[in-house]
Amino acid sequence: xxxxxxxxxxxxxxxxxxxxxxxxxxxxxxxxxxxxxxxxxxxxxxxxxxxxxxxxxxxxxxxxxxxxxxxxxxxxxxxxxxxxxxxxxxxxxxxxxxxxxxxxxxxxxxxxxxxxxxxxxxxxxxxxxxxxxxxxxxxxxxxxxxxxxxxxxxxxxxxxxxxxxxxxxxxxxxxxxxxxxxxxxxxxxxxxxxxxxxxxxxxxxxxxxxxxxxxxxxxxxxxxxxxxxxxxxxxxxxxxxxxxxxxxxxxxxxxxxxxxxxxxxxxxxxxxxxxxxxxxxxxxxxxxxxxxxxxxxxxxxxxxxxxxxxxxxxxxxxxxxxxxxxxxxxxxxxxxxxxxxxxxxxxxxxxxxxxxxxxxxxxxxxxxxxxxxxxxxxxxxxxxxxxxxxxxxxxxxxxxxxx
Numbered sequence: 001x002x003x004x005x006x007x008x009x010x011x012x013x014x015x016x017x018x019x020x021x022x023x024x025x026x027x028x029x030x031x032x033x034x035x036x037x038x039x040x041x042x043x044x045x046x047x048x049x050x051x052x053x054x055x056x057x058x059x060x061x062x063x064x065x066x067x068x069x070x071x072x073x074x075x076x077x078x079x080x081x082x083x084x085x086x087x088x089x090x091x092x093x094x095x096x097x098x099x100x101x102x103x104x105x106x107x108x109x110x111x112x113x114x115x116x117x118x119x120x121x122x123x124x125x126x127x128x129x130x131x132x133x134x135x136x137x138x139x140x141x142x143x144x145x146x147x148x149x150x151x152x153x154x155x156x157x158x159x160x161x162x163x164x165x166x167x168x169x170x171x172x173x174x175x176x177x178x179x180x181x182x183x184x185x186x187x188x189x190x191x192x193x194x195x196x197x198x199x200x201x202x203x204x205x206x207x208x209x210x211x212x213x214x215x216x217x218x219x220x221x222x223x224x225x226x227x228x229x230x231x232x233x234x235x236x237x238x239x240x241x242x243x244x245x246x247x248x249x250x251x252x253x254x255x256x257x258x259x260x261x262x263x264x265x266x267x268x269x270x271x272x273x274x275x276x277x278x279x280x281x282x283x284x285x286x287x288x289x290x291x292x293x294x295x296x297x298x299x300x301x302x303x304x305x306x307x308x309x310x311x312x313x314x315x316x317x318x319x320x321x322x323x324x325x326x327x328x329x330x331x332x333x334x335x336x337x338x339x340x341x342x343x344x345x346x347x348x349x350x351x352x353x354x355x356x357x358x359x360x361x362x363x364x365x366x367x368x369x370x371x372x373x374x375x376x377x378x379x380x381x382x383x384x385x386x387x388x389x390x391x392x393x394x395x396x397x398x399x400x401x402x403x
Contacts, residue, residue: 026075027099027107029053029082031067033170034092034112037225041112047071048113048170053084077101082109088172090114090224115170116221118146118178120208120231122164128236128279130206138164139235145179149218171221178216180209180233207234211281212317241278243346245286245358246324248272250342262333262364267297272327272344278351281321285314285347288327291340293364300328314347336366 031048032041048071056062057080067073079100084091092112100106122144124137140162147155160166208216208231219228251257251269262268274286290296290309299306302313302325313327327344343359350356
C-alpha cells in the first residue's frame, strides 16, 4: 500500500513538472516564401528572414516581433495572438492565429507569404540593333542590382545564370529601380560596355536600362502576384574606340580668335574640342595643359578638376559615339613667356593614339606690343636732337678755333 501511494505521488509530481516546462518555452512562429502559393512549405522554399509581425494579448497593446535568419521567431511564454498584416505581400496561409505552448496544436504557427517577381536576360547584342535575335550570345555571371529609390537599405543583387537569365523573387509591392553594371569584362573578352537604350524602355525585348548610367526607369509593382518578364540588359562589342583631340581655340580679350602675341595681365578663354568614336556609348574624358605663365582663373561647361595648370574634364554618364564635347578654361597671363604651347589630350583606351593630342604655339610679352612703335619713334627723335646739338656745338667750336 505504501509503495502504491509513493508511486502515485511520483506520477503526480512528474506530470505536474512536464506541463509547466512546456509552457515555459513559448510558442514558435515560422514564416516562409510560398513560391507556388499552395499554402504548404516545400523543401526548396526559403525562409522569410527578418519578417515583421505583431503579437497581442487580451488587455495589452502587444509588441512587434521579427523572425531570425532562419525565418523563425520564439515568443515569450504565454498565450498570444499572432497577426501578419503586411499588405505588400500575399498571405497564402492563415494571417492571424492564437498560439499557446500549453496546447499541442498551438505550439507552432507556420505562415506562408508570396511576392512579385522581376526577371530578364543579359545578352550580347552582336549587331547592336537593340533587339534580341536567336543565336546571339547569352551572358552568365553578370550582376544586376535592385533598390527602392529614396529608401536606405533593402538593396538586393542577383547574378545571371549560364543562360543569361536572372530573377528577383519575393518582391513586395512598391517602386523599384534596377541597375546593370557597366564594363563588367566577362571572361576577359574585348567587350563589356553595356548597350542601354533609353528611347524605348517599354518595348518588347529591348534593353530596359538607360544608356547613360545603366539604371532602369522606376518600375511600380502593383500587386504581390505581379510577374514582370523581359527586363533584359544588352551589351555590345567594344572595338575601334578612338578618343580624338580635335582642336584648340584661343579667344582673345577683345573676342577675336586670330592668333597673336599676348601680354601680361590679359585674360583669355581656351576652348579644347574632343570626341570619342566607336560602337558603344562611352566615357568622354580629356585634359588641357597650360604653359607656365598662364594661370587658371575658372572653367565653364563640362565638369572639371583643376590642378595647377592642368584641367581634367569628363562626364559621369556615358555619351553617344561621335558626340563632341569641350573643355573651356579662362586663364590670365601672369608673366612673359616664349616658345610655349597649350595642349589637349583625349584620355582612355584607344585604337589610334596618333590623334590623341593637339597643341597650339603661344607667347606672351611683358609690354603692350601696340605701344612699341611709338616708343621707337621717340627714341629716334631723341637721337636726332642729340646729334643735332653735338653737330651745332662742334661747328661753333670750329669757328672759334679758325678765328
